[in-house]
Amino acid sequence: MTQAERRAALEAIAAEVRTCTRCRLADGRTNAVPGEGSPDTEVVLIGEGPGFNEDRLGRPFIGRAGDLLTKLLGSIEWRRDDVFITNVVKCRPPDNRDPEPDEVAACAPYLKRQLEVIDPALIVTLGRHSMGRFMPGARISQAHGTTGPVDPASGAQDATVFAMYHPAAALRGAEVERQSFEDIGLAPRVLLDARARRAAAPATTTRPADLVAPESPAAADPAAELAPVMALDADPRALDAADLTIF
């Protein structure tokens, strides 16, 4: 899929989401929130669902939690525009309650299609509901800062999942905030490992990295491909991947 095709496919999904009435969350929304970011990214961040500000503006992770997410990304020199940010459910649950299982199920095809289009190397889950989609049975207090394989049935064919607390939880507690900055510090290394694992696997996609000429440095070293887009120097806090992986 070319860059233009990927962008068009994501916009087509977003257009469907904006007029979707598949579940009762359509009744109370001001705006559906399909998600936003780079269609060519290797990294997708997934939260639970839109809140008050997101519903008002139709954009994910704005307001105080969004500001903290931007700061978390900035701490590893990643920008919001470099990643794709979305939620498990695309419409705001009333009073910010947890989404019901039937609402999550109704909305799941949209997230699956987004992941199929983007084909990320890394999925960062924000909060326990998002984590539960990719690490069934895990507890956020134990799983944050750890990785696991992603079931291709999710739509992401060859991705690693990395669990983090939801930024809203970090706003409520200094210790969770501290942990969140520590966890995001591991993300560049996790991405490098995820990318290397994909490069070692039989080719299943036509992402730009796969199309790089063999003599290119980016082809010889998968770590080189994203360097112009994201700073990937391992954070000093980063552990060896063996210490953080729970495959």
Ligand code: SF4
């Ligand atoms: S939450 Fe998802 S399934 Fe429900 S109305 Fe919104 S877009 Fe449709």
